Amino acid sequence: IAGITQAPTSQILAAGRRMTLRCTQDMRHNAMYWYRQDLGLGLRLIHYSNTAGTTGKGEVPDGYSVSRANTDDFPLTLASAVPSQTSVYFCASRLAGDPSYEQYFGPGTRLTVT
Amino acid sequence: GQNIDQPTEMTATEGAIVQINCTYQTSGFNGLFWYQQHAGEAPTFLSYNVLDGLEEKGRFSSFLSRSKGYSYLLLKELQMKDSASYLCAVMDSNYQLIWGAGTKLIIKP
Numbered sequence: 001i002a003g004i005t006q007a008p009t010s011q012i013l014a015a016g017r018r019m020t021l022r023c024t025q026d027m028r029h030n031a032m033y034w035y036r037q038d039l040g041l042g043l044r045l046i047h048y049s050n051t052a053g054t055t056g057k058g059e060v061p062d063g064y065s066v067s068r069a070n071t072d073d074f075p076l077t078l079a080s081a082v083p084s085q086t087s088v089y090f091c092a093s094r095l096a097g098d099p100s101y102e103q104y105f106g107p108g109t110r111l112t113v114t
Numbered sequence: 115g116q117n118i119d120q121p122t123e124m125t126a127t128e129g130a131i132v133q134i135n136c137t138y139q140t141s142g143f144n145g146l147f148w149y150q151q152h153a154g155e156a157p158t159f160l161s162y163n164v165l166d167g168l169e170e171k172g173r174f175s176s177f178l179s180r181s182k183g184y185s186y187l188l189l190k191e192l193q194m195k196d197s198a199s200y201l202c203a204v205m206d207s208n209y210q211l212i213w214g215a216g217t218k219l220i221i222k223p
Contacts, residue, residue, distance in 0.1 A: 042215045
């Protein structure tokens with residue numbers, strides 16, 4: 001793989017179910033991020049990780065959890081999905097020390113909670 | 115509070131020039147970004163400005179005025195493939211990005 005990948009591409013999920021969205025990058029980037037994107041709103045940060053073994057809460061963390069066991073993987077878990085979590089989810093990564101602070105985005109996961 | 119404002123939608127003609135404005139109020143400032151996002155795709159990086167002034171990169175230029183809390187993205191010689199949403203984002207004091215809702219640019223032949 002090259003870059004950053006996400007799985008699944010899309011998913012329809014019943015409310016109350018547990019779901020993990022996967023994110024993997026092979027660029028050895030230190031920092032990783034999870035955003036959600038909703039129509040009419042900007043991207044909103046859910047959780048982030050500045051380096052393997054550490055995580056932090058973003059603007060909208062409630063109902064979501066993350067882990068960062070290694071550099072490459074940053075899964076996002078919805079413990080008990082609710083319809084308001086219907087959104088497009090983007091994972092992103094960034095290399096510490098990059099003077100442009102550019103974030104590289106995965107292709108996204110479109111999640112519908114019914 | 116933190117706020118990023120940009121127009122919801124703009125229309126321009128192929129071959130012309132368009133300027134997309136962005137104003138911001140954030141807790142701290144560590145730079146301003148422009149990203150391009152085609153429908154159904156991921157955002158891709160266009161520019162990063164941390165100092166005042168104009169930065170040119172091919173057909174795209176980005177301007178920043180920190181004292182005015184203002185930036186614009188200038189697209190020249192518009193092509194049909196430039197039809198996309200353009201996202202303005204500011205890196206705050208915690209080095210996290212605060213995003214505007216995006217400007218949908220429609221290019222007409």
